[in-house]
Each structure stands twice: as C-alpha cells, then as structure tokens.
Amino acid sequence: MKIFRVLFTFILSAAAFYALNNKQGVIPPLGKFLSPYQGYLQNAERKKVTAEATLQIDGLTSEVTILYDNNMVPHIFAQNDHDAYYAQGYVTAKDRLWQMDFQTRFASGRISEVIGGRAIELDRYKRRIGMGYGAEHSLKGMMKDPKIKAEVEAYTEGINAYIKSLNRNTYPLEFKILDYKPEPWTNLKCALLLKQMTATLAGSSEDFYMTNILRKYGPQVVKDLFRDYPFREDPIIPVGTQWAFNPIKAPEVPQSFIAQMTDTLTAQEKIEGIGSNNWAVSGKKTATGMPILANDPHLDLTLPSIWYQVQLVTPQLNVYGVSLPGAPGVIVGFNRDVSWGVTNVDADVLDFYQIKFKDNKKNEYWWNNRWNPVKKRIETIAVRDGKTITDTVIYTHHGPVVYVENAQKPGASFAEQVPVGHAMRWVAHDESDELATFYTLNRAKNYADYREALTHYSAPAQNFVFASNQNDIAITPNGKFPLKWKEQGKFVMDGTDPANDWQGWIPANQNPTIKNPERGFVSSANQSSTDTSYPYYLNWEFAPYERAARINRRLSEMTKITVDSMRLLQYDNYSVNAENILPTLISLVDQHKLDTEQKKAFDVVSQWNKFYNATEIGATIFDLWYLNLRDAIWADDFGGQEPLMRYPSRDRTVEIILHEQNSKWIDNVNTSKKETLTDLVNQSFKSTIDSLTHQNGAQGKKWEWGYIKNTTVPHLAKINGFGSKHLFNGGSKGSIDAMNQHNGPSWRMVVQLGQKVKAYGVYPGGQSGNPGSYYYDNMINTWSEGKLNELVFLQNAGEADSRIISKLKLKK
C-alpha cells in the first residue's frame, strides 16, 4: 500500500517539476519564471543607477571609461578603435541583447527554433528570398576591408564578452519568457542585421501587381494610370539642376519590351509609411550663421527601439548619434565638424525574372539561347518541439527562385508580392561594404570626406543629407543603382533574354547630388530623386510629394532659422493633400441631402484648418473620406484577389479628382448605373460619417484624430503589457510628422553646426531594452509631445557635466 502512495506522490512531483520547468504553449515555464530568485523579478531594476562600477573583462588593449548620462546614453572613451568598438558591442548587448538576437533570427529565418511551428512559413520565406545568402556575400565584402574587419570583429568580441558574463538569473527577460538561451554573436549577424534594413527599406516590389494590371488592361491603361513621373512633384535635386558629368550609355530597351508595351496583349496604393524626412539649411538662413541639419527616419515603431544612442571617443574620433543594435559605429549623427542623416530612396533594386526550366527536375534553365545549370542551396530550419525541416532553394544567375510552384507559396501577406516561378534579382544579394560609409562619415571633417564616404555604399539606398562647419550643405540620393533601360523592372521580366538582365551600375560619382544650392537648403522626403532630365532610370514611382512640398515651402519662407523652428517643422502636421483636394470635394457635396449628423460633420470638415492635430475632428473625417473615395474609384477596377493588382498612385487619383472628372474609371463597373464623381463624393462622405457614428457614437471627443489614429508603440515580439500605452498625438502619413498607428518618426534629430556643435534628439523608447527598467520607455512622452532632449556631447572623460549619472570602467 505504502509503495503506491510513494509512487503516486513521486509521479505527482515529477509532473509538477516537468510542468513548471517547461514552456506550455505560450506560457513561460512557471517555476523558473515566477521564482523571485531566478525568474522575471531578477530583471526588475531600480530607477537609481549605480554611480560607479569597475569591471574586469578580457580582450581590451587598455582601460575604457564609459559615462552614462541621465538618459543612460553611454559615452565611450577608449584609447583606440578596437577598444571603442569592443566597448560599444559590450554596452549595446548589455542593454539590447535580446533584441539583437531576435532581429537577426528574424532576418535569417530562425524564429521557429525559438517559438516552434507557427513561424515555419516566415522562416522559409526569409531563407527563400536569400537573406542568409546575401548576408554571407555582404560579410565577404566587409572582411576584405581591413578596417571594417577589425571594427566588426572587435564589436562581436565585446558582445560575446557580455554574453559570457550572463547566467540563468541574469538572462534578459524575453529569453526567460520564450525560454531559450542567448547564443554567441557572430560577424555574420552584423551582416544579417544590415540585410534586414535592406529588406525593410528596399525589399518590396510592385512588379507582380503591375504585370497583372498590364495583362488585364493592356499598355495604354498602364501608361495612363501608372505614369513614370507624377503630375505634381518637388524633386530632391531641384528642377533644372545641370548634371556635371558625362553619362555612360544606358542599355537599349529590348525589342521584346517594346512589343509588350505596344501589343494589345487586396489591393492598395503603394504602401506609404516607411518614409523619412531630412534637410539641411545653409548658414545664410539661420540665426547663428551656421548650418542646421534635421533628420527623422520613419520606421515601424517598437519597444525596444530600433535605435540606440551612443557617443564614441578615441584620440582620433569623437562621434555621437544613433546606432543599430547589432552594427558597430554610428548610423545617423554628428561630430565636431559635420553632421549627416538619411532617408530612403525608393529606387527599384529588386526585380523578378520568369524562369523556363528544362524539365521537372529543374536542374537547368534557359537563358541566352542555351540551357544553364542551376545551383541548389539547402536550407535547414530547426523547429522547437518539432522535426527539423530541410528546404532546397534553386538559384539561377539572377538569384533565388523564391517559389517554384503555387503550392509552395503561403497565403501570408509577407509573400504576397512574390510571383511564382520567378527568380529574384536583388541588390541585397551582392557583396557590399556599407559599414565603410558610416566608418568614414563618423570621422568626416568636410564635404570631400562626405563624398568619399558615399562611394562605398550599396543598399538600402539612402538620401544622405550633409552639413559642415565650413558652411557646406549637400544631399545625395545614394546607393548602388543598377544601370537600367527605362522602365526596366516595372513589370516581371522574361528571364531567358540577357537583354533583360541588369547590365552594370550607375557610376557612384554620377548619383544625383547637389551642394550649396541657390535656395539655401537641401531636403528629401522619399520623393523623386530628380526631375526627368537625369540621364538614368532609378524607378517609375517614388513616395508621394506632399511631405516634400510642405518642407520645401516652409524652408523657403523661413529666415533666421533656429533649432527650435526646425523642431517645430519636424512636428508639423499640415496636410498638403487636404489642401489640394478638400475644396473640390466640399464643393461637390449636396448639402441638402445630408441628415443632421452628416451636416454637422460637413461643417466641421469644411472649417478644418488642414492640420492633423490630435484634437481635430476635421482630420478624422477627411482622412477616412479620402480613403473611402479612393476605394470607390478604384476597388471595382483594381481590387480583389485574382489577379492581385494595386491602385494607381495618390498623385494620379488626385489628378483625376481635380482635372479628369469624367474619367471612365469613376464609374463603378459592378452597378448598372453610370456613377459620376459627384455621386462617389456624396456616397463616400455619407458612408464615412455613418461608419464613424456607428463605431464611435455621435460626433464628440471619440472622433478626435488622436483617438482614431490610436498611436501605440508595441513590443518587438508583440508581448502584451510590454508595449506603450495609447499616445494621444497628431500627425499623418502625408504630413511631415508622419505618425500613424504603429509607425512614424523613429528618431528625431536637429544639429546646429558651429564652433561648438549643439544637438538635440529623441526616439520613442529608451536606451534599455529591459521592460523592467525605468529607461525602457522614459523618452516616449518627450517624443510624443514633439520635444527634443539636448544631446550630451562630451569632449573628454574628465569633463564635469551634471547630466552624467553613472560611470563604468572596463579594465583589461
């Protein structure tokens, strides 16, 4: 009898141990996790930080002093480059290790290892678009460059020194929640992180949708609705700028393409939101007589933040700015002499080629009038609590065939843009050395250094804005741009014809650029790089022009510019789109047919000041009204799932509303009635008000734009409770303050050059990646309110500054 009692309690104990020591579904292992001696409570930190500490770590060549300011930004003072990057790796890992691990796992298709079978299709996609393949090539480029090799290796060593210091109690919180251990960092992970930036900023393609449209409607409609240059534009390089170079010959447009274009052979506009602003004003226009530079890159906002502030000081270097956790150096920032910033260039650097295989074995494909062997790359995806999967990816000389057959392509939105049976040619697959650009910019002293730095850069292409102490300002849409014939890659291409291949590159020194223009400022907001006179083809479509138009208008008007007026411009919520079309829309509304609620809303939107401020109800009404009207015009013609198409651009939509009101596209082809623009405007207005009333009750506080837009900053892995609370703020996709629900200005910076550089900046988050730290999200309100922190730019480690709250010495 007693033996059964023992057996029973023993089994019960074993079961309890097993249940509490292992993750159950998404529930963390409760014993480990809830134990105050080992679990989450070990990650809770006091607000007051240790004033002074010394650590002995292996691998340094001499002592490093790190001063933390009141936002816990590390200011690293080292004797040489190696120690500076080593310490950068160390402190970045100390604050952001889990984020670094997770982002590089995401990039390389290794999420299933951590969360199990749910992520297999995502991992497979990342493998099949060649993220690992591209990162390996990139790393090769980095390792060929001795100074970058040393930089990356020191950074990796520093990260690993931190990882080695951890134990089960001190693992970052998310490792405990997801129940896995940190693994050693590698140089390849630095490359993967940079590839992920390219995937985010230059990894989308319209080719598939455009080809479907071409097949359905023919070339005339494409030419009419999907034009190669907008009807309204304010390009980065001002109109009429002369090109100071002799262009090399672009390839001929192949006969087959001409034939395609003359022959009678859940959709959206191009998704907006990942955009950015930057500008620099010359000393002629500022109060101090020295240039001011401003930059706010827009990205998906997360906690921990994508950016990490750092200052790096050695006898040869003193740079401050934001870094990407996982890459050494400063990406956007300033030093004593210069400042620089970036926005994305929407160049077309990703094309799809239709592949003709010899047979079902798919070992050979037709190209250049002969059969060519494919290469196969085996991808191994480990799955937590599951079987390891192997996946063979076919590579042609173009690149990987992402999905060979329909059955391989998942329904998930991340794969939507990929045409089946096509090889992907993507600049991110090529050898590159982007870090060399940042290495040089971090040390730049003048305009010549800036120009030299840019020649090393491949992808994602950026508009590099620049200002210097010598009162130079400049901007350069810069990257490695394929030398294309006009419209090459607007549609998927025939992969058998070498004329469709990329034929070389635009010479780096012939990328569009301008220095000290007459107007006294340079700027960019992702719009067209140039007017139509630029001798090379970059893309047929860029981001809409409205943000740029507002920036350029304001900068033209402004004089005696100060840091604060630049701050206010970054936070400007004015809508040029509303200015352009709202008067027309209002004039078309038949007020007599509105009910009381609709009339009340009509009065509000008519009197709206066109600012997307948080409290504006007019902004809410206009925003939804425009989207509904746009759907009313295009959904019948370009919506639906089969075939997948996309809407014409906002530019074209606006042009039709203003100037082509009798366009045949206005009519809804699904009804027998022939609709006019007036019909659509009235219908969409009423349905907008009805749905707002339905969802939010009668017009009132809940209709205010700040509530409707509902900005929050979620956790990187969307863990409940770890995101921000609702942030009541203004902004919109088309405003300079391009804030929307979960993406917007990921870093706002304003730098005043001069004898003593003064800089300001903030990002929505905090330096610590630990949800148990006060510094996890301490800057978020400052950011949401449109304020900036003065950045603490120190000259030496002994400098007394009241904002320094903690000192960490690393001894060898």
Added chain:
Amino acid sequence: MLFILILIIATIAQFFLPWWVIMLVPFLLTLWKGEKGNHSFFAGFVAIFISWLIYSLILHFRTDGILTGKIAEMMMIKSPMLLIFAGSLIGGLAGGIAAITGTYLKQLLLERI
C-alpha cells in the same frame, strides 16, 4: 522545526541553485525529518510560499513595481499583488508535494528496514 529548516535552507540554496531546489530541499529534509504526510506537506508548502512571497515583495517594492505590473498584464492577471500571491502559491505547492513525497518514501523505507 521542519518548517524552519526548509525555509532557511531552501531560501539560502535558491541564491545559488536553480529554482527546483524548492522541491529538492523539502524532499531531502522530509526524508530525514519527516513524520506525518500532512504535516510535511504543510511545512513544505508554507516554507516555500513564504520564501517566495517575501522575496517577491522585497523586489517588487525595491523596484517600485516597474515590472510586476507588466508581467501581470502579460499573464492576464488583474494586479501585481495577485501575480505575486499566485506565483508564491505555485512555488508553495511544488515544495509541499516534494515534502510529502519525501515523507512517504521515508515511511516506506523505515517499514522495510
């Protein structure tokens, strides 16, 4: 006595060893000193419950509850105090079960000798 021993030894051991010493310590101690099953369970349960509750509260108040609120929200528990209480209860149960196991095993072994 057993209760005090478990409380002290398990608490000290947890600073150095993984969380499951809250099962190992009561098991070993009851194997040595356990008498009745229900007494042992109670000793193990209360000792670990208190060990977890007090240390959790210390860490919670020392860090101004910066994390407990977030974890409570993540686990869909209404308040940090409830989270700490429930966590300590889970720890206590694990300790109690291990304690009863040790006692029963001891009784079986004594009978065989």
